[in-house]
Amino acid sequence: MTKSGDVFRRPKGMKDILPRELSYFNRIERVCQRLAKDYRFQKVAFPILEEARLFQKGTGLYTDVVEKQMFLLRTKGGQSLALRPEGTPSVVRLYFQEGLKSWFQPVQLWYFGPFFRYESPQAGRYREFYQLGFEILNGESSALDAYLIQLFYNLLKALRLKNIMLEINSLGLPEERQEYQKDLVCYLKNHSRQLCPTCHTRLTNNPLRILDCREESCRGVARGAPQLIDYLSKECHNHFKEVLEFLDDLEIPYRLNPYLVRGLDYYTRTVFEFVIDKGEADSSPSQTLIGGGRYDRLAELIGGERVPALGGAGGVERIIEAMKEQGIKPSSPRKPDIFLAQLGWQAKREALRFFEELRKKGFKVTANFGKDSLRAQLKRANQLGVKYTLIMGAEEVRRQRVTVKDMRRGTQKTIERKKVLQFLKRKL
Ligand code: HAM
Numbered sequence: 001m002t003k004s005g006d007v008f009r010r011p012k013g014m015k016d017i018l019p020r021e022l023s024y025f026n027r028i029e030r031v032c033q034r035l036a037k038d039y040r041f042q043k044v045a046f047p048i049l050e051e052a053r054l055f056q057k058g059t060g061l062y063t064d065v066v067e068k069q070m071f072l073l074r075t076k077g078g079q080s081l082a083l084r085p086e087g088t089p090s091v092v093r094l095y096f097q098e099g100l101k102s103w104f105q106p107v108q109l110w111y112f113g114p115f116f117r118y119e120s121p122q123a124g125r126y127r128e129f130y131q132l133g134f135e136i137l138n139g140e141s142s143a144l145d146a147y148l149i150q151l152f153y154n155l156l157k158a159l160r161l162k163n164i165m166l167e168i169n170s171l172g173l174p175e176e177r178q179e180y181q182k183d184l185v186c187y188l189k190n191h192s193r194q195l196c197p198t199c200h201t202r203l204t205n206n207p208l209r210i211l212d213c214r215e216e217s218c219r220g221v222a223r224g225a226p227q228l229i230d231y232l233s234k235e236c237h238n239h240f241k242e243v244l245e246f247l248d249d250l251e252i253p254y255r256l257n258p259y260l261v262r263g264l265d266y267y268t269r270t271v272f273e274f275v276i277d278k279g280e281a282d283s284s285p286s287q288t289l290i291g292g293g294r295y296d297r298l299a300e301l302i303g304g305e306r307v308p309a310l311g312g313a314g315g316v317e318r319i320i321e322a323m324k325e326q327g328i329k330p331s332s333p334r335k336p337d338i339f340l341a342q343l344g345w346q347a348k349r350e351a352l353r354f355f356e357e358l359r360k361k362g363f364k365v366t367a368n369f370g371k372d373s374l375r376a377q378l379k380r381a382n383q384l385g386v387k388y389t390l391i392m393g394a395e396e397v398r399r400q401r402v403t404v405k406d407m408r409r410g411t412q413k414t415i416e417r418k419k420v421l422q423f424l425k426r427k428l
Contacts, residue, residue: 013119013127024320025130027330029112031158032132039151041110041134046090048114049073052082057301058089060265062205069117071127083116087133088266088295088311089302095137096303106139106309112316124287124318135311137299142239145270145294145310146246152274152290152312153252159319160328165277165286166252169260170240171208171267172232174297180231181207191221211259214285227258236269243270262291266298270310276322289322290314336366337428339381343374343393351392354402354417363424381407387428390420 010016017025036043052072059066071083084090091109094100100107112132119125134151136144149166156164171177185207188195192203196215203210211222232240247254254272262271271293275286292312299307323330338358342351348369358365366384371377374391381389391403391412402420405412415423 013121015114015126015128021320023330023333024323025316028132028159028316028319031155032110032112035151035155035158036110036134039108039134039147041108041151044091044094044109044111045113046084046087046094046111048084048116049081050084050090050093052080054089054093054302055082055085058092058266058298059086063264065117065263069119071116071118085115085117086264087111087113087115087131087313088135088264088298091133091135091311092137092295092299092302092307092309095299095307096305100137101307105137106144107137108135109137110134124315124321126317130316131313132316133311133313135309137309138307139310140296140308142242142270143246145243146250146252148292148310148312149243149247149272150250150252152292152314155314156274156289156319159323160326161276161319161322162326163277163279165275166247166254166272167257167260167275168244168247168254168270168272169257170229170232170236170269171261171271171293172228172236173268176231176233176236177208177228180226180228183226183231184208187225188221191224194218194221208261209263211261212263222259229258239269262293266295266301267293268296269294272312274314276325287318287321288315289318334364335386336364336384337387338363338365338424339377339384339386339389340365340367341374341377341381341389341391342367342369343372343391344397346394346397347392350397354390354392358421358424361421363428378405388424 052070055066055070061067065085070085073081075081091111095107110133113130114128115131116128118127121127134148136148153164153166185203188203188207188210192200194217195203195210196213196218199210199213199215199218210218211225213219213222260271260273273288274290275288278286290312292310294308294310296308299305299309340351340355340358342348351367352369355365355367368377368380371380378389386407389405389407391405396402396414400417401414402417403412403414404420404423
């Protein structure tokens, strides 16, 4: 509490993460680390703050993320910075700025960390949220699309999630989309009365987004709209066909979704999302756990050079929510076998040393040096469900002995201190 009696609160939508929740985060990050090793992705970190222009140019000026959701700040020097709302433009910037062009190509990078979007907080939508991201820079082959999708699929599988569904579409290239957009706007204008107020604005700014609006009336309009796939060049068609063939070979189930457009401007060709398929019984829209796709033209916007690329990012909180819904627990933390209790000042000194000895020998030992009462320590040992409690009091210290309590049997005996390790080794 402050002097005036105010209690400090964290800012709306920002996070404190307590240990129990953090164990889910750690579990997910560990799975990412393992898959990154298997698929040869190297971890990178980049700043929380970037030039706002990077996202305005990269993510797109009229995307919700940039137009409405960016946390902006101005430095004393007058520079406009943004709390990173996503990672892809940063990774592309890093690729150029750090000279990754000279590395073996394609360059495969991954990241894990907090991102920020100014939204009104609700389930699955936070102002501060964590993303895990995997990006492949400088690779054009359709096999890479399948390789990346396979990684994400295996990530969700490794977390033991069930009913995973991959939705996939191709957005072609911007010049192909222009033609399509003309016909789409023409169609949408004829149905504009059925569109929600947001989609009315999108009609001029970002008509493609109307296709994946969640409002029922807009979904009805979208169902009758011309389809982008019919406007794609032969090359893009083939690329997409190859991706789907690879996915068939890998036996990754997918659903073609012609309305999947994603919310960011840079996508070209393949776009995909992983959702949990809730089945017919549950009609509530599924949250997207992972979203991504190709962004073959983004590098040109940011670094002035052509670097075809692709990637995807998963919302860590959303993945955790799906795990909880399916009753999946993160693996429980290492349970201790031994509790080391101490009584009296001399014993505390001895016990501190003995604790270190046990720990270094690889025993799963715990203690509570903040408590003096033996009763309180034994209570804690019971709560933790340890197998043995070692008790060191003044008498034990004087006689170089330790009292060993077998917690399951409730029996206890006193053993010479130098024989304790041997005894524990035999028993554990
Ligand atoms: P995105 O679809 O904007 O894509 O975000 C990816 C994932 O982050 C979403 O599917 C969702 O799980 C999670 N997410 C997004 N916003 C929030 C939020 N406010 N609260 C909680 N979770 C959220 C991107 O960010 C791209 N950078 C993905 C990508 C990487 N594309 C190519 N490479």
